Every structure is written in C-alpha cells, then in structure tokens.
Amino acid sequence: MTKRQKIVRVTLIAGVFILVMLLVLASCGGSKKDDAKPRKPAVGTGPDTRLNVPDGYDTRRGWEIEDVSPQYAVASATGLVAYLARIDESRYQLRTQNAETGKSGWWGEAWRPLAPVDRYPRLxxxxxxxxxxxxxxxxxxxxxxxLASADSLVSLDIYDAATGEQRRVEVPWTDAPTVTGAGPGILISDGKTVSAVVDPMTGDVSRTAPGSLGYPKGCPNCKKLTEVRGVTANGLLVSGAKEFWVRGGWFSRKVAPKGTEPTSGVPASMSAGHVLAKWQKKKGAKDAATHDLWVVHSLETGKAVAQVRCRKPDINPGAEPQLVSSPDGRYLIAGRLAFDLDEKTAFCFEETDGTKPLTLTSVSDTGVAYGATSARNVTDALAGGGSPVQVDLTTGEPDPLPLNVRLPSGDTNGMGLFRWTDGKDRQHLIAYLLREED
Structure with a gap:
C-alpha cells in the first residue's frame, strides 16, 4: 500500500468515526434536559396531587413538579416560573415551567454553587x-x-427570563451577605453600610463607600444605625435610626404624610417601584400613643400613594412585613396590611385591640387575598398555622375558610402556586388554575 493510499484510508476511517459519533449524539438528544425526569402532564390533564385549596382554584387543571427547591421565582411578562433542581450530590440546575400550559421552558447549565451541598442555592x-x-x-x-477575605465571594448566575441566556458574576465579599432583587439592580449588603449593586443587564458591579451615602443635612438620626436598604432607578435607598432617603434624590422628612412626625419614618420593605414605611402620629394626636401610620411611597418621588393606621408595637419593620405584589402590580400585601394602588385604599386586618392579626400570603389580579388569622408569620400560615381566610380587597371583609385548606404562596398568569412536601420529604410545586369570576 502506497503512502498516499494509507493517508486516504486513515481519512476515510476518521470520517466514518465522526459520522457515527454524530449519529449517537443525535439519538441521545444532546440537550440540557438529558438528566431530567419525565415531565408531569400539562394543564389539560391536571396535576396528580389534589390538595384542599380555596374554591377560587380548580384542582383539575394545572401542573405539578417534584424534587424542587423550596424557593421559586416568577417572571409574569414571560409567563415562566423558575425553580432549582438537584442534578447530583453537588450540582444544581435552574429550570423553568410555563405557568399557563405546564410545559417545560428553557433550562440553564448545571453548576456547583459555593454554598454547602446540603441546601439549595438562593433564587x-x-x-x-x-x-x-x-x-x-x-x-x-x-x-x-x-485564608484571605478576598478568597470568599458571592457567586451569582443571572439568566435572561425570556431567553435563558446566562451570565456569571463573582463579587469578592468578606462576611455572610444579604442579597435582594426588589429594585432594578441586585443589591449585596452586609446589613449595614457596605454594599455592592450588580446590573443584571451588563453584569457591572458598582460599590458606594459608607462615607458617600449622601447623608441629608441636619439629620443626626441618619448617621445612626445606617443601613443600605435597596436599589432604586435614581440611587440607593438608605435608612438611619428614624429617617430614610434616596441617595441623590428625595428625603423622607420632605415627604412625610400629613398628621405624622416628619422625623419618624422607618422603611420596612420594597417592591417594584414602592417602599413601605412606618410613621409615628403627631404628638398630641388622639391615637398617637396606640397607633402608627403605614404608608406606601413611590420610590421615584417619595410621594405617599396609600396609607392605613395600625396598632403598635406589634409590627416590626425590617423583619416583617414584606411587600408582595399581585402579578399586575395593582395590589400590595404585607403581613396584616393590604393596599389597592389604583383606588388609593388600604386595610389593616386586626381586631380593634390589635389581637388576631391576619397574615396574608398572596394576592391575585382579581383583588382576592389569602391568609390566616393568628399565624406567627407567612411561613407559619403556609404551613397550616392559624385559621385560613380569604379577603376581597374591594370590601376588606375577611371570610373564613375550612381549617384544612392549604393557602397559595403566590399567583402568576392566572395560576395559583402551592408548595407541598410529601411523605418522603420531597418538595412539590403545584399550580392550579384560577377560576374565572361568574
């Protein structure tokens, strides 16, 4: 055999080998879904598990997935629900589910988080x-x-909710962080004055030195217990012992609601475009000793949008309550508080003496909220603590539900989302169709 014939033969063998490998890969799918379990049926056939839920949801129509993370996230504009699945002992994968159809959406690449493998990464x-x-x-x-502090970091994987495009950002960080996404950026903070903001669109990281937080003039309380609380389109939201401000923007003292002490504002939590704050009534007011005013402010201007009075000191801003929005943004709930931003109305659900407060867990675009009286917090209410109720926020009248009813943890795209743990300690995420009003 000539040298030229040997070369041709080797080339042909290599070509056949490549063709065989391509056929094998094609038969395997070559997809990110290779290590997935078979998917559950879509909305048409309904989920396998039928929980006792409020009558507003149809348990015959929906979907169910199991072995999922306790946390999930929603992107109403894309119609997707995101959750984490454990691939093996050390790897996880972000997966999405179409809320309306129950069909699987895009999946991210599997990765190993920095956190211990005995718990899910945060989402x-x-x-x-x-x-x-x-x-x-x-x-x-x-x-x-x-050994060095710079060797510890916050590792973030940022996914475009529409396409699944993935970007990894790593931020050196010394101590255990708090990471939130209520504003247009991802805030990493130490719970005090040290912070970093990650732009989800570009991955750029910006830091603001503790001495450059834009302390308002003539505000001694602003330099006590100072804390970076959130990210707004105009700058960081920062609070002091009693007052708060947007760096380079508005100052709470200048937007204090009528009938309150201007230097008493304390922010509790944020949602997209709004911040919830507690205010003391003016000294000498009839109920100043017994009640506070809870106000939803616009993050852009600081202007009060809706407000309600509640007894004190039962609500602790900063820990509770956390703002939760309906999918369309019209309604906000926070513990025993509920706000209709279109009608500028609000409710504080408690007895006149402050007892039997109602802890709300979710609210739909129809203005129906769910919760439980006498529950310790949202987690307790979702686990069956307290007495379940539903509230029509157009009237503000709570209606009791059967004691065995499981409450939704959220609503999106016409579906109610329920979390459930089975007898084998496996986490399930179940979606039931929201019934149309008669």
Missing part, C-alpha cells in the same frame, strides 16, 4: 426596565485552604 427575580431576570446565588470560599 430571586429582578426587573430592570422591561427586562426580567432570574438570579441564583451562593456565598463561600474559593478553595478549601483559602
């Missing part, structure tokens, strides 16, 4: 402009023998 959603993102994050050290 949140963030919106910037008209773009929505899912974010997974973990905190830890780069290696087993890392």
């Amino acid at each position: 949140l959603s963030v919106t910037k402009g008209d773009k929505q993102y899912f974010v997974t994050w973990s905190y830890g050290r780069l290696g087993e023998y890392a």
Whole structure:
C-alpha cells in the first residue's frame, strides 16, 4: 500500500468515526434536559396531587413538579416560573415551567454553587426596565485552604427570563451577605453600610463607600444605625435610626404624610417601584400613643400613594412585613396590611385591640387575598398555622375558610402556586388554575 493510499484510508476511517459519533449524539438528544425526569402532564390533564385549596382554584387543571427547591421565582411578562433542581450530590440546575400550559421552558447549565451541598442555592427575580431576570446565588470560599477575605465571594448566575441566556458574576465579599432583587439592580449588603449593586443587564458591579451615602443635612438620626436598604432607578435607598432617603434624590422628612412626625419614618420593605414605611402620629394626636401610620411611597418621588393606621408595637419593620405584589402590580400585601394602588385604599386586618392579626400570603389580579388569622408569620400560615381566610380587597371583609385548606404562596398568569412536601420529604410545586369570576 502506497503512502498516499494509507493517508486516504486513515481519512476515510476518521470520517466514518465522526459520522457515527454524530449519529449517537443525535439519538441521545444532546440537550440540557438529558438528566431530567419525565415531565408531569400539562394543564389539560391536571396535576396528580389534589390538595384542599380555596374554591377560587380548580384542582383539575394545572401542573405539578417534584424534587424542587423550596424557593421559586416568577417572571409574569414571560409567563415562566423558575425553580432549582438537584442534578447530583453537588450540582444544581435552574429550570423553568410555563405557568399557563405546564410545559417545560428553557433550562440553564448545571453548576456547583459555593454554598454547602446540603441546601439549595438562593433564587430571586429582578426587573430592570422591561427586562426580567432570574438570579441564583451562593456565598463561600474559593478553595478549601483559602485564608484571605478576598478568597470568599458571592457567586451569582443571572439568566435572561425570556431567553435563558446566562451570565456569571463573582463579587469578592468578606462576611455572610444579604442579597435582594426588589429594585432594578441586585443589591449585596452586609446589613449595614457596605454594599455592592450588580446590573443584571451588563453584569457591572458598582460599590458606594459608607462615607458617600449622601447623608441629608441636619439629620443626626441618619448617621445612626445606617443601613443600605435597596436599589432604586435614581440611587440607593438608605435608612438611619428614624429617617430614610434616596441617595441623590428625595428625603423622607420632605415627604412625610400629613398628621405624622416628619422625623419618624422607618422603611420596612420594597417592591417594584414602592417602599413601605412606618410613621409615628403627631404628638398630641388622639391615637398617637396606640397607633402608627403605614404608608406606601413611590420610590421615584417619595410621594405617599396609600396609607392605613395600625396598632403598635406589634409590627416590626425590617423583619416583617414584606411587600408582595399581585402579578399586575395593582395590589400590595404585607403581613396584616393590604393596599389597592389604583383606588388609593388600604386595610389593616386586626381586631380593634390589635389581637388576631391576619397574615396574608398572596394576592391575585382579581383583588382576592389569602391568609390566616393568628399565624406567627407567612411561613407559619403556609404551613397550616392559624385559621385560613380569604379577603376581597374591594370590601376588606375577611371570610373564613375550612381549617384544612392549604393557602397559595403566590399567583402568576392566572395560576395559583402551592408548595407541598410529601411523605418522603420531597418538595412539590403545584399550580392550579384560577377560576374565572361568574
């Protein structure tokens, strides 16, 4: 055999080998879904598990997935629900589900988080402009023998909610962080004055030195217990012992609601475009000793949008309550508080003496909210604590539900989302169709 014939033969063998490998890969699918379990049926056939839920949901229509993370995130504009699945002992994968059809959406690449493998990484959603993102994050050290503080970091994977495009951002960080996505950026903070903001669109990281937080003039309380609380389109939201401000923007003292002490504002929590704050009534007011005013402010201007009075000191701002929005943004709930931003109305659900408060867990675009009286917090209410109720926020009248009813943890795209743990300690996420009003 000539040298030229040998070369041709080797070339032919290599070509056949490549063709065979391509056929094998094609038969396997070559997809990110290779290590997935068979998918559950879509909305048409309904989920396998039929929980006892409020009559507003149809348990015959929906979907169900199991072995999922306790946390999930939604992007209503894309119609997707995101959750984390454990691939093996050390790897996780972000997956999405179409809320309306129950069909699987895009899946991210499997990865190993920095957090210990015995718990899921954290998951949140963030919106910037008209773009929505899912974010997974973990905190830890780069290696087993890392000694320097710079060797510990916050690792974030940012996914475009529409396409699944993935970007990894790593931010050096010394101590255990708090990571939130209520504004147009991802805020990493130490719970005090040290912070970093990650732009979900570009991955750029910006830091603001503790001495450059734009303390308002003539505000001694602003330099006590100072804390970076959130990200707004105009700058960081920062609070002091009693007052709060947007760096380079408005100052709470200048937007204090009528009938309150101007230097008494304390922010509790944020949602897209709004911040909830507690205010003391003016000294000498009839109910100043017994009640506070809870106000939803516009993050853009600081202007009060809706407000309600509640007894004190039962609500602790900063820990509770956390703002939750209906999918269309019209309604906000926070513990025993509920707000209709279109009608500028609000409710505080408690007895006149402050007892039997109602802890709300979710609210739909129809203005129906669900919760439980005498529950310790939202987690307790979702686990069956207290007595379940539903509330029509157009009237503000709570209606009791059967004691065995399971409450929804959220609503999106016409579906109610329910979390459930089976007898084998597996987490399920179940969606039931929201019934149309008669």
